[in-house]
Amino acid sequence: xxxxxxxxxxxxxxxxxxxxxxxxxxxxxxxxxxxxxxxxxxxxxxxxxxxxxxxxxxxxxxxxxxxxxxxxxxxxxxxxxxxxxxxxxxxxxxxxxxxxxxxxxxxxxxxxxxxxxxxxxxxxxxxxxxxxxxxxxxxxxxxxxxxxxxxxxxxxxxxxxxxxxxxxxxxxxxxxxxxxxxxxxxxxxxxxxxxxxxxxxxxxxxxxxxx
Numbered sequence: 001x002x003x004x005x006x007x008x009x010x011x012x013x014x015x016x017x018x019x020x021x022x023x024x025x026x027x028x029x030x031x032x033x034x035x036x037x038x039x040x041x042x043x044x045x046x047x048x049x050x051x052x053x054x055x056x057x058x059x060x061x062x063x064x065x066x067x068x069x070x071x072x073x074x075x076x077x078x079x080x081x082x083x084x085x086x087x088x089x090x091x092x093x094x095x096x097x098x099x100x101x102x103x104x105x106x107x108x109x110x111x112x113x114x115x116x117x118x119x120x121x122x123x124x125x126x127x128x129x130x131x132x133x134x135x136x137x138x139x140x141x142x143x144x145x146x147x148x149x150x151x152x153x154x155x156x157x158x159x160x161x162x163x164x165x166x167x168x169x170x171x172x173x174x175x176x177x178x179x180x181x182x183x184x185x186x187x188x189x190x191x192x193x194x195x196x197x198x199x200x201x202x203x204x205x206x207x208x209x210x211x
Contacts, residue, residue, distance in 0.1 A: 044184075048192040056196070057143040061135055063192055064151050068125055070185050071161050075118060077176060078169040087114035092163035092206045114164055121161070125154055152198050155189075159199060162186050163206045 050059050075082075090098045090112055099109035100117050102124055112120070129135050134150055136143065144150075165173065165182070173179050186207070193199040 044188050044191050045195070048188070048195045050196070057147055060148065060151050060196065060198070061143070064154055065129055065135070067155070067158055067189055067192075068129060071158050071189075072122065074165060074173075074182055074185065075122075075161055077178065078165060078172045079115065079118070081169060081172050082115050082118070082164075084113040084115060087164070087168060090114040090117035090160070090164065092160070092167045096163065096206050098160045098163075114168075118161065118164075121157055125157070128154060148198075155193055155198050156200075156203055159189070159193070159203060159207075162189065166207055 048063075050056055090100070091114070092098070097111065098117065100106050100112050100120055101109045102120065106120075128150060132138070132141075134144060134147065166186075170179070170182075173182050190204070190207075194201075194204075
């Protein structure tokens with residue numbers, strides 16, 4: 001990694017603090033295995049496949065947290081250029097607009113500036129992944145029955161961050177020399193969600209040319 005790229009992806013640029021896996025847990029071991037596969041240069045399509053004998057929910061949980069951390073980092077590198085003035089709407093070009101709904105303050109889909117949408121999104125995901133009832137960390141505690149549905153919603157919304165970054169801020173990513181890193185991260189994300197059918201194909205249309 002170049003010095004410039006290291007400066008881009010330093011810890012101070014992280015949009016949110018990282019959620020880590022506890023040592024000694026099954027999920028920590030799965031995370032290490034997934035990272036080892038990526039670092040070894042293995043084909044990304046092969047790296048996302050569920051390892052034999054492993055629980056799918058554990059595999060999904062590991063990746064949801066990892067993608068949350070990575071996408072936080074990516075958005076953190078361009079967030080100073082994503083303002084209410086430059087991005088008054090959370091969109092992916094003129095064809096795609098994303099509205100926020102959380103069934104709490106925003107009970108109906110609401111148009112928001114991109115940075116406000118991003119803040120609400122990252123806060124909402126943090127609540128989900130830190131909720132022991134949804135992402136249990138204790139051995140023997142089962143995942144909830146709707147776990148995959150919750151993860152599908154998280155991943156679908158994280159995908160929208162990619163859409164916004166690619167369509168509205170990729171020039172900044174290129175200037176930072178980080179396009180290879182971002183492209184690899186996106187391809188990893190894309191292969192994972194398509195391998196396990198976690199995002200509807202129609203949702204993926206905005207970035208078809210990058211897949």
